[in-house]
Each structure stands twice: as C-alpha cells, then as structure tokens.
Amino acid sequence: MRRACRVSIGYPEARRAKIRRMSCEAEYFSKGFDWEELRAEIEANPSFRYHLLPYEPSSFAREAEADVDAWEQFHTRHSSGKFFKERRYLVKEFPELLSCGENAVLEVGCGNGSTALPILRANKDAIVYACDCSSKSLNRAQEVIGSATIGSFEDRFHTFCCDVCTNGFPPWLACNSCRNKFLQKQSNCVSESKEGNEPCFTNTCSREGYDGCIGGVDFITLIFTLSAVPLERMSRSINECFAVLKPGGMVFFRDYGLYDMTMLRFEQAKRVGFREYKRSDGTRSYFFCLDTVRDLFVGAGFTELELDYCCVKSLNRQQGKSMRRVWVHGKFKKPTLV
CATH class of the missing domain: 1.20.5 (Single alpha-helices involved in coiled-coils or other helix-helix interfaces)
Structure with a gap:
C-alpha cells in the first residue's frame, strides 16, 4: 500500500x-499491490473467464490502413489536447533522458507530444525526433510544443509521419549525415511513400541492414504505442527500433499490462485476438505480460536491463471506487558489439 x-x-x-x-x-x-495476487483473483473469477480463452483469428486479413484511419479520427476528436496529460514521470522512471546531452531521442508514436514535451523541458540539449502514423497528431504535437515555454524548440523537435509496423523507419534515421540532410530538406520528404517511392537520401543510405550508415539514434521511447499495433506486426516494429539504434543505445518501454483495469472492462465482443481488443472507435489495444515483452525485445537482439509490472492503486473520488492499474515498465539495450 x-x-x-x-x-x-x-x-x-x-x-x-x-x-x-x-x-x-x-x-x-x-508497488501499490501485488500483481500475482491480482492475477489469482482475476483467473478465479468466472465473470472474467472469457479474457483467458484461446482466440481463433478471423479469416479476413487485417488492413493496416484501417488502423491508421482509426487513429486519424481519434486525434481529430481529441484535437484540443485536453484528453492527454504531460507524462512528467518519464524522466523519473528513465533518468538517462536527463543526462543524454545532445544525443538524439526517437519518440515512436508521439501522439500530441505528451512524451516529448517533458523530455524537452527537462533536458535543454536533447534533440527529439517524433513520428506517428497520424498526420493530425503530428500537427497537434507541433502546436503543443510550439506553445510551451521551453525556449527554442525549433532546433530540437522534429516530426515525421511513419507507420513503423507497416513501412518501417526511413533509412535516413539510422545515419547521422542523412539526418542532417533531413533537417535541411524536411519539407520535401519525411518518410517512405505507401506507393513504393524511393525514400529520402537513398543514395547515401542502404535500406538492407543500413550497411552504409554511420550513427543512429541514442534512445528510443515506446510509450503506450506498441499495444496499438496488431500482435503479428509487433516484431517488425521492434526489429526496426533495433536497426536505427546506435550500439549501446537503449529503448524505454511502458505500456498496458495484463489484467489492467481497462482490459477487464472490455466486453467479450471486443476481443480481436488473445489479450487483444478493439474499441468502438476502431483503435486497438493489447495487454502485455512480461514474457511477451521479453520475447519481442530479446528476439530482436536487445539485452534486458529492467522489466517489471508497475501496479498502481488509485481512487476515483467521484465514484468512490478503487482502481487497479497495471503497466509494464521495461528498459532494453542494444549490445555494443552486434
């Protein structure tokens, strides 16, 4: 307690x-409560049994465009930004972000900038590259950070549109020289085209394993992003993170954990996979156990530094109800020699 x-x-x-x-x-x-005690309670409750059942996937193929459209509409509905809160706790949970100097931070799935903003506030030297599959969210992130009193953000916050689980990252992200060119020509091209056009600066960057690139980003933040990706495309997302990260660089991970309050609220009809649900607005959410996260990152070549459930008990004062939230906290490092 x-x-x-x-x-x-x-x-x-x-x-x-x-x-x-x-x-x-x-x-x-x-630790506001013990996760194992929560697990035992949930798995013994018949009303939650459908969450534990195996799930046979539908016969139709999932459309990546449908997921992107759902998030575009989501950010349109919440364009005021009041739906999101600045995630100030991140610099406490991941103190490396405070001392990274002028190193590059890549925020994957930046939304309205609620993760990038506290990083920029806390570290006056950090350079943040922020991507999202929703162009509307990128516009809102620029507005939010542009109106914040954090000094000259223009030179330290750069956005680009990217659906990493479908198209992967643009090659310039893995190369210091090409990132500099991106900053100079940002208005011309920001990511690979869905129609298959060549990416920016392909003459200096090798897409296959980024063999011709020198550099990469120092840190990557995956904050409540991977859960919105269909399970079968998560591995590609993590592999892409590994590819653009410098040797010795780290990924900071936080996302929904198994048996979180929001998972238990989903009705059986909302299941679209095992531990995977789709909301009425078309956006999806997956709830992670530690083993799933570990398999994804270690399988991509990362070394596990930290991985645990974050269990928080809070009180809804209006309803007088106690709420048990479960998130997964993780920190993973790309080996120095790969």
Whole structure:
C-alpha cells in the first residue's frame, strides 16, 4: 500500500504543496499491490473467464490502413489536447533522458507530444525526433510544443509521419549525415511513400541492414504505442527500433499490462485476438505480460536491463471506487558489439 504523503508543519502553503507533489510523484509508481495476487483473483473469477480463452483469428486479413484511419479520427476528436496529460514521470522512471546531452531521442508514436514535451523541458540539449502514423497528431504535437515555454524548440523537435509496423523507419534515421540532410530538406520528404517511392537520401543510405550508415539514434521511447499495433506486426516494429539504434543505445518501454483495469472492462465482443481488443472507435489495444515483452525485445537482439509490472492503486473520488492499474515498465539495450 502507498504511504500517505507527509507534509511538514510550518512551511508556507506553496512550499507544502510542492513537497506534497514531489512526495506523491516519488511514490506514485511504487508497488501499490501485488500483481500475482491480482492475477489469482482475476483467473478465479468466472465473470472474467472469457479474457483467458484461446482466440481463433478471423479469416479476413487485417488492413493496416484501417488502423491508421482509426487513429486519424481519434486525434481529430481529441484535437484540443485536453484528453492527454504531460507524462512528467518519464524522466523519473528513465533518468538517462536527463543526462543524454545532445544525443538524439526517437519518440515512436508521439501522439500530441505528451512524451516529448517533458523530455524537452527537462533536458535543454536533447534533440527529439517524433513520428506517428497520424498526420493530425503530428500537427497537434507541433502546436503543443510550439506553445510551451521551453525556449527554442525549433532546433530540437522534429516530426515525421511513419507507420513503423507497416513501412518501417526511413533509412535516413539510422545515419547521422542523412539526418542532417533531413533537417535541411524536411519539407520535401519525411518518410517512405505507401506507393513504393524511393525514400529520402537513398543514395547515401542502404535500406538492407543500413550497411552504409554511420550513427543512429541514442534512445528510443515506446510509450503506450506498441499495444496499438496488431500482435503479428509487433516484431517488425521492434526489429526496426533495433536497426536505427546506435550500439549501446537503449529503448524505454511502458505500456498496458495484463489484467489492467481497462482490459477487464472490455466486453467479450471486443476481443480481436488473445489479450487483444478493439474499441468502438476502431483503435486497438493489447495487454502485455512480461514474457511477451521479453520475447519481442530479446528476439530482436536487445539485452534486458529492467522489466517489471508497475501496479498502481488509485481512487476515483467521484465514484468512490478503487482502481487497479497495471503497466509494464521495461528498459532494453542494444549490445555494443552486434
């Protein structure tokens, strides 16, 4: 159980409020409950049994364009940005982001910029490349970060449209020289075309294994992104991350965990796979166990540094209900010698 936040007596109210926030933030991501106890409870409850049953996939092929369209519509509905909260906890969970200097950070599935913004705030030297399959979300991310008081962001925040699980990353991302050219010619071309056109700077970048490239990004953040990818395309996404990451670089991962409250709310008719669900708006969500995450990253060549369930118990004050949230926290490194 989380301890109550303690506040010293005698401090001015503003100071007490700051201490309270810092104390709560430090404890927010501690173990609020034991995941194994939750698992035993859920698996013994007959009303949740359908979540555990094997799932026979449908005979029709999944259309990647349908997933992209669903997210375009999602970001159109939530264009105000009020739906999202700035993920300030990331720099506490992944302190490497604070000391990465002028290294390049790639944010995969950036949404409205709620992950990139705290990185840019906390590290005045970091350069963030942000991609998303939704052009609407990229426009919103530019607006959000452009209106933030974080100094000259124009030289440190760069967006490009990319559906990594379908088309892969553009080759220039793995090459320092080609990334510089991208910054100079960003308005001309930002990713590979769905019609099969050649990617930018293909004369200097080799698509096959990026053999002709020198460099790559230093860090990659996958924050509540992989769960939106169909399970059969997740491996390609992780392999692409491995390809554009420098040797010694790291991936920071956080996503929905098995038996999270939101998973248990899905009706049986919303299942589209084992531990995979589709919302009424067409967007999908997968709920990870540790073994699935480990297999995906280790199978791509990564070394596991950290991997655990993040179990948080919070209170819905309006309804007076206790909510148990489960996320998977992971940190993976590309070996120095590959």
